[in-house]
Amino acid sequence: MPETRKQRMPYDFNQQIIQEFRANRGKVGGPFEGARLLLLTTTGARSGVRHTVPLGYLHDEGGRMLVIASAGGAPHHPAWYHNVRADPHVTVETGVFTIEAEAAVLEGEERERLFARAVEADSGWAGYQAKSGRVLPVVALTPLSGSLPDFPEGEVLKAIHDGFRRELALIRADAAVSGPRVGAQLRVNCLAVCGGLRHHHTAESGQLFPHLRDRHPELDAVLDRLHAEHAVLDHLLDDLQKLLSAGPADLLTEVDRLVAQIENHLSYEERHLVPLLNALPPRHEDHLNVTRIPATSDDHAAVTATIRALVTRTPALAADVRPALAHTGGVPGQWVSAAGGSATEDGVTLYVHGGGFEHSQPTLEPLMACRLSQATRRPAFRVDQRLAPAHPYPAALDDVVAVYRSLLEQGVPADRIIVCGESSGGTLVLSALLALRQAGDPLPGAAVAVSPLTDLTLSSQSLDTNDGRDVINRRVAEHVTAQYLAGARADQAPQSPLHGDLHGLPPLLLVAGTAEVLLDDTRRFAAAASAAGVDVTLDLYEGMPHAFHASVMAQDPPPIALTFLRRLTDWVAETRAGGTRSR
Structure with a gap:
């Protein structure tokens, strides 16, 4: 329920308003039709979890927006107020723009003057203050940056x-x-x-x-x-x-x-x-090398059926699994080579598995490493990184970085290493690039991220517009993000790659399905990296769900999965990491 002059309503009702607000670009019906509303997302003062509430607001001079912590006249301050006192960095949605803003609790004469102005416009604010028995805080939201919807x-x-x-x-x-x-x-x-x-x-x-x-x-x-x-x-x-x-x-x-x-x-x-x-063309794709791969409902059905079958019956692994190097930075994992050759001569594909930062599938992931080894024509190493919630950020990222550094120590040229991951593994791949660059390490020759979560503030529009079309939803994203961050900031890199400086990264292949809730996480990162001068290739598979490429692990992959492998092979051959030509 928005904190306008109405009584407080249950959490589920708040969620209905939020969903209606996002679906209708800021317009809501019912008792709030025509009200001036925004969505305010704060970071929980105790939990570190991002929370969104609908609030009534007032315009202020200089572009600020004013919100009043009325809590419907309750005797205690609302949770969002305590959150902004602990962390003033907030996200504001207006229905058109998504704005990163700084919240400031107003004091003294400024607070008195602006509250009086609010009461002049709507006497209900005075009623709320009298009912609550407290001075209602007035909070100013000052925009720092903004983005348009996709x-x-x-x-x-x-x-x-x-x-x-x-x-x-x-x-x-x-x-x-x-x-x-x-x-x-x-x-x-x-x-x-x-x-x-x-x-x-x-x-x-x-x-x-x-x-x-x-x-x-x-x-x-x-x-x-x-x-x-x-x-x-x-x-x-x-x-x-x-x-x-x-x-x-x-x-x-x-x-x-x-x-x-x-x-x-x-x-x-x-x-x-x-x-x-x-x-x-969509603004995200205006200056990008974007390919939209058509797919049919039959392709979608084949992918879904194949992935379900993999869970109950794991195909045999036809690959060399002998260790190729002496150690991998103290991090466990598995070498899988379907291409033969030498890691120090041909390079390495470093594979970081997904699973929402907290799950692993040790019987299936070697199959993915095998397919990646075939496509990239070099041995692959599957990183068995530590998992949340027992090992939250930065444990998994530290493991990926440690394995990468061990490859360099063993004589593998940096430009012949490809770092590849899907879902949360894709997030870790992009985070590792930022961490390595910040530390001054030589970067890999190329990186691949399939269906990554790149903005851990969960501000991407597709989290809502694609809800119900995908195998995961916003609540899943909220859960895995909270488990992984465990109090770390969601709006900072390297843990939230979109919020980092992306200059100087190696060539990137970013892949997503257009039906997945993390579609905009991929597109927004692709656009930001391209704007920073990075060589970005963006492959969008029409109608495909989150991490659809997992179907490549089947003994007989569906056609759309084979298309993914073929395009990966071609892209690797065109990058420095492929060892054939430079861009």
Whole structure:
């Protein structure tokens, strides 16, 4: 239940609002229809687990958002308030943007002034304070960085417009009840919305419109009109702010007129631009080497059936399992070679298994190592890293790094080592790259991560948009993340690879299925690494679930699994680690 002027509601009801908010891009129905809401995600002061709550909020000057720890008038502060006191780094979702922010508990005159402004806008806050018997804390959320949702570009534009429409509707509703005497909070709301619209229009005129002119000369007349309307709207926004400052008797009529003109502009823009923008490549893929591998429902069924069968009947391992080196840094594991050759001459594939940081499948994982050895044409070593919760972060990461360093000590050239992992193993692969680079170790020649969890704050949109399509869900991700981190920060590298400096990493092959909840973890990391100058190849398998490639372990793998192996083989041959050519 949002902490607006309503009584507190059960946890499950909160979850319903959160799901509706995310599914409808910030819009909710029922008793909260039209309310100004955000989702606030904090880190548990005691548990270290990330918690999300829906809250009512107020705009503030300078781009801040204000939330009040009312707890529905309860005598004790809500849990989220204690969390931000312990760790002020929070994530805010507005329905359009996901924002990393810094929370600050306001004190003294500033707190008194802003709480009074909130009460002026809604007297219910005063009622809550009187009922609670405590001074309600006012918390300011200052944005540090933000990201857009992973929608087609046209849908992003419409989502931004819908956010402005909701704000304009709230301003109109507040103006209708205020009469000529306009409150301070309404003026601040107008200032925030007008500033946001101006920023949006500046970005369109300076970036989006030139981009479209280059590709769609037939749009010149439309873009000319929209650009001209931006100048007109700029004056309209000034007029709206002046109206709310003066508070004339015909305030509502004038507000209606100005809001109608703004909405007409938004609708005209959407009518002409949304179809074109939706046809553009997703922003994550604009400068990436992306391949979308088609798959059918039959492929999905074959993968699912094959993986289920592997659990009950393990195929025979047809590979050389003799030790290839004297030691592996004190970390247990297993050498599997289906390709023959020498580790020091041909290189090594270092395989880091998945399992949510807490599970291992010792009878199946050698089969995966065998397939990777075949595809990469070199011996593979399966790392038997320590597992949570008995051994939380950084134990598993330390094991992967130790094995890698042992290979270097034994004379394996760094550029002939490929580090490969899936799921949590993919996370460990990417974390190891960051840890090794930070320590000054030579990096491997290439790395492969299949279905990795890269953002341990669990902020990726696909955790919700793909919920129900995948074999795992957000609750699974929350569980494994909490077990693994055990209090370590979710927004820092190397444990959360997306939050690290990605410059200087080796060539990466990142693989995901488009039906999996961690799809955006893969895409966001690919985009960030590519922006940092890393050679990234992103393979997206249409309709495939989390870690679909596990079906390669079967005696007779399904066709889509063989496609994965073939593409891995081709990619290795094109990288430095393949020893054939350099990029």
